[in-house]
Amino acid sequence: MTDLPASSAGSATGVSEPATRATEKPMRERLVRLADHFKREWQIYVMLAPMIIWFLLFLYKPMYGLQIAFKDYSIFRGIVESPWVGWEHFETLFNNSQFLRAVKNTVIISALSLIFGFPVPIFLALMFNEILHALYRRTCQTIVYLPHFISTVIIAGIVITAFSPSAGIVNTIIGWLGIEPVYFLTKPEWFRPIFIGSGIWQEAGFSSIIFLAAIAGVNPSLYESAVVDGASRWQMMWKITIPSIMPTIIIMLIIRIGNLMEVGFELIILLYQPATYQTADVINTFIYRQGLQSGQYDLAAAAGLFNAVVAFVLVMTANSISKRVSRTSLW
Amino acid sequence: MQNMNLYSRGDRLFVRVNMVLIGLFTLSTLYPFIYIAAVSFSSGFAARAGRVVLSPVDVTLAAYGRVLSEPQFWNSYGNTFIYTVGGTITSLIIIIPGAYALSRPQLLGRRFWNLMVAFTMWFHAGMIPFWLNIRDLGLLDSYFGIIIAFACNAFNIILLRNFFESIPSSFEEAARMDGANEFQVLWKVFVPLSKPAIATITLFCVVSRWNGFFWAMVLLTDEGKIPLQVYLRQTIATLSDDEEFSSTLIDAPYSVETVTAAIIVCSIIPVLCFYPFAQKYFNKGILLGGVKE
Numbered sequence: 001m002t003d004l005p006a007s008s009a010g011s012a013t014g015v016s017e018p019a020t021r022a023t024e025k026p027m028r029e030r031l032v033r034l035a036d037h038f039k040r041e042w043q044i045y046v047m048l049a050p051m052i053i054w055f056l057l058f059l060y061k062p063m064y065g066l067q068i069a070f071k072d073y074s075i076f077r078g079i080v081e082s083p084w085v086g087w088e089h090f091e092t093l094f095n096n097s098q099f100l101r102a103v104k105n106t107v108i109i110s111a112l113s114l115i116f117g118f119p120v121p122i123f124l125a126l127m128f129n130e131i132l133h134a135l136y137r138r139t140c141q142t143i144v145y146l147p148h149f150i151s152t153v154i155i156a157g158i159v160i161t162a163f164s165p166s167a168g169i170v171n172t173i174i175g176w177l178g179i180e181p182v183y184f185l186t187k188p189e190w191f192r193p194i195f196i197g198s199g200i201w202q203e204a205g206f207s208s209i210i211f212l213a214a215i216a217g218v219n220p221s222l223y224e225s226a227v228v229d230g231a232s233r234w235q236m237m238w239k240i241t242i243p244s245i246m247p248t249i250i251i252m253l254i255i256r257i258g259n260l261m262e263v264g265f266e267l268i269i270l271l272y273q274p275a276t277y278q279t280a281d282v283i284n285t286f287i288y289r290q291g292l293q294s295g296q297y298d299l300a301a302a303a304g305l306f307n308a309v310v311a312f313v314l315v316m317t318a319n320s321i322s323k324r325v326s327r328t329s330l331w
Numbered sequence: 332m333q334n335m336n337l338y339s340r341g342d343r344l345f346v347r348v349n350m351v352l353i354g355l356f357t358l359s360t361l362y363p364f365i366y367i368a369a370v371s372f373s374s375g376f377a378a379r380a381g382r383v384v385l386s387p388v389d390v391t392l393a394a395y396g397r398v399l400s401e402p403q404f405w406n407s408y409g410n411t412f413i414y415t416v417g418g419t420i421t422s423l424i425i426i427i428p429g430a431y432a433l434s435r436p437q438l439l440g441r442r443f444w445n446l447m448v449a450f451t452m453w454f455h456a457g458m459i460p461f462w463l464n465i466r467d468l469g470l471l472d473s474y475f476g477i478i479i480a481f482a483c484n485a486f487n488i489i490l491l492r493n494f495f496e497s498i499p500s501s502f503e504e505a506a507r508m509d510g511a512n513e514f515q516v517l518w519k520v521f522v523p524l525s526k527p528a529i530a531t532i533t534l535f536c537v538v539s540r541w542n543g544f545f546w547a548m549v550l551l552t553d554e555g556k557i558p559l560q561v562y563l564r565q566t567i568a569t570l571s572d573d574e575e576f577s578s579t580l581i582d583a584p585y586s587v588e589t590v591t592a593a594i595i596v597c598s599i600i601p602v603l604c605f606y607p608f609a610q611k612y613f614n615k616g617i618l619l620g621g622v623k624e
Contacts, residue, residue, distance in 0.1 A: 037439065043513035044432045048444065051429030054483050055447060062456035062464045079463070124356065130349045140357040142610065147360060149602055149609070151542030153560045157567050157595050158363045161370060167588045169366055172381040205360060233342045266545045270564065284458065291459040292549055304457025312454045319453075 069302035082298075089302035099303060101278065102286040106307075109282060110260045113196050118256060120204040122249060125211035126237060144205025156270035159198050160185065185271065188279040195271065195280070199264060214248040215241055251322045258318025261311035283307045364599075371395070371593040375586030393584035394593035404594070406555060407562035410474075414547070414558055415540040417478045422487070422536045427529065430488050431517045434495035445492075452485040465550060472553050481539075481546065487532040494528035495521055530612045538609075541602065563594050 038045070064079075069089060071082040093099045124144070131137040147155075162168050163184040171181040184190045222240050231239070265284035272280035283303060291300025365385065370378050371394055372387035382388045398404055432438055433445055455461075470476030503520045511519065522529065544560035551557050569587060585593075 037437075041437055041513075044435050044438055047428035047513065047517070048432035048438070050425050051432075051483060051488070052444065052447070054425060054479075055451065057468070058461075058464070058480055058483075059451045059455065060447075062460035063454075065460035065463055066456050068460070068463070079467075124353075127349045127353050130346055131353060132346060133350070136350065140353050143357045144360045145610070146606065149538055149542075149606060150599065151544060151560050153542075153544050153563045153567070154595050154598060157563060157591055158367055160567055161588055161591060162363065162366065164588065167370075167379050167381050167383075167586070169381070169384060172384060175381070201360065201363070232339055232345070234345050269545070270567070287458050292462060297459050297463060301457065301459040304459055308454055308457050315453050 066301060066305055068298045069305045071298055073298035073301075085298075089299050090306070092299060093303055093306070098281070099283075099286060102281050102283045102303075105279060106261060106263055106282040106284075109192060109195065109263050112192060113199055113263075114256055114260075116196055117200050117204065118253060120200055121207035122211050122245075124204060124208040125215060125245075126241060128208065128212060129215050129241065130233060130237070141205075145209070146205075147202040148206035150202065152264070152266045153270060155198055155202055156267060159194060159271060163194065186273065186275045188276045191272065191276045191280045195267065198267070210252065211245060211248060214245040218244040247326060250325055254318045254322040254325065258315040259311075260314055261307055367592045367595050370589055371596045373589060375583055375589050378588045378592075379586045391584055394589035395597075397585050397590055398593045398597060403554065403562060404559075404597075407557050407559045408597075410556060411541060411558040411560070413474060414477055414543070415537055417474070418481065418540045419533060419536040421478050421482045423529070423533065425482050426488055426491060426532065427522065428517065429483075430491035431495055431513075431521060433488070433492045435513075448485050448488055462549060470550075472551055472556065474556060476550060477547060480550075481543070487535060491525070491528050491532055494525050498524055527612060534609045534612055537605070538602075559594075559598050563591075563598060566591055566594055 068079055068082065070084055070086060071079075072085045072088075073079070073082045128137060128141065131140075163170050165171055165181050165183040170184065175181065182190070184194060218241060222244070223236055226236050226240060261283070263282045263284065265282055265288070268280055268282060268285050269288060272285065284307070287300045287303050287307075290296045290303070366383070369385060369387045370383050372390050372392070373383045374389035374391050374393065377383055377388035433441065433448070435441070438444070465471060465476060465480055468476075470480060498521060502524060503516050506516050506520050542560065543558070544564060547558050548561045548564065551561070566587075
């Protein structure tokens with residue numbers, strides 16, 4: 001892989017030479033080779049440098065700044081000079097009913113999105129696969145992929161307009177049924193259905209791509225022999241397609257569970273209001289309000305650290321499980 | 332699948348039911364767009380009374396007139412272009428050589444550098460330390476700050492690195508014989524061969540830049556620098572928070588709803604223009620990145 005020799009191999013054979021010489025010579029040799037390597041290959045390091053500097057400056061430096069989660073942060077003293085307070089902020093958080101509510105809401109909203117949102121792209125992919133009319137299929141795919149490319153603000157704008165009490169289409173329609181208008185976005189019980197529903201509307205189509213790709217990879221001879229045996233399309237879907245894409249389904253499910261702490265908080269910030277905090281406020285929106293709006297940087301950073309650590313453990317667990325699953329079930 | 336014959340009546344029924352269900356799902360995806368477009372062309376009075384369902388009522392361009400005569404709209408539109416073009420170019424300038432370096436076998440500490448990039452996908456410091464860092468770097472309220480602070484992400488780098496690694500070394504040998512250096516090999520051999528992967532990450536960059544709002548909202552307080560999405564959010568905030576403001580407009584030919592809808596339409600149009608070109612690539616791109624870390 002590299003041009004550098006394993007330098008320790010040579011010195012091990014040396015018979016009781018003076019200690020200084022034994023280490024000195026390979027050291028110098030190694031340095032010479034290193035210098036040689038850089039002289040020859042400096043260009044790839046020049047290419048690498050901007051990216052590494054960027055990562056250090058914008059992603060790793062904030063990790064160093066995370067220490068304020070354990071400090072009484074003062075803007076005037078700065079991150080390093082502020083005094084340590086240990087676990088105080090975490091104790092405050094776990095005695096704070098708003099934070100506990102945010103943790104609960106994060107888990108509930110994630111779980112509900114998973115339960116209601118996860119199966120939809122699978123159904124869509126299976127159904128797209130059964131459509132034989134190429135133009136119809138392509139047109140429908142083009143349309144259902146589109147919302148993925150629309151910004152969160154526009155999604156929020158559409159939701160707010162559509163659910164508005166006087167002007168919105170939703171109230172117009174329930175008005176036809178003789179139901180009084182409801183101001184949906186101020187009702188805590190309506191927040192989660194609206195949030196999860198708009199998530200499905202935006203992402204289900206695009207997420208079906210990965211399952212369609214899995215279906216495209218199924219060995220066609222399986223279908224051919226099933227046709228010979230007189231299987232119906234319905235039977236082929238259940239007996240061939242679904243079992244064949246099961247590994248993909250399981251891996252995607254594990255990845256989703258690993259991302260449990262990731263709730264689309266940008267949409268929540270745009271849709272929630274104090275009246276719906278009780279069902280809508282998640283960890284990231286809590287951090288946003290406490291930190292960026294109220295200036296309690298240390299407390300909010302502690303909440304962020306808690307979130308990041310839990311997310312890290314979940315993602316790592318999910319990764320290792322999915323690796324094991326893909327090894328056993330694919331091969 | 333096209334050449335598969337439909338033998339039984341059951342099969343034909345199954346396929347038809349499928350077509351209908353997919354059609355319904357597609358229509359329900361499409362409907363909100365149609366509704367918003369209809370609202371944007373309706374009179375403010377009709378929109379406020381909830382009379383718009385499928386097509387515009389009392390057709391008027393008043394909302395567009397209001398939106399397009401607003402200097403702040405054009406200003407934020409221009410800013411979005413600056414952030415999208417500047418940000419995407421910056422990303423490519425950093426990511427392409429960086430991913431190439433990571434794919435080279437002779438790179439010392441290659442595992443370490445790769446891990447350093449990948450680790451950021453699993454752990455991040457979070458909103459507050461990131462914001463404090465941007466502030467300490469003096470990048471609040473600056474065009475350059477928005478452009479540089481979101482230039483890289485691990486997923487795009489890994490996607491491109493994997494693609495570079497999949498290119499057989501025989502392709503570069505001829506160039507090496509001619510004495511090409513690393514920059515020339517990257518530019519003349521790898522970049523032309525990696526068009527699908529580069530197109531994919533370009534697409535990801537453009538879309539996330541065009542749509543990005545949260546950090547623009549948090550990092551920019553100067554009204555003159557905000558992008559379209561933040562401007563749109565401000566308009567929507569007036570709609571949802573300020574009931575009195577909306578009712579004072581009862582006689583105007585436009586209402587907050589129609590104005591919001593008109594801004595939404597104006598902001599979607601470039602996405603719709605870009606979309607057909609993008610579509611060619613994203614199927615491929617998703618698969619390139621795939622489930623691979």
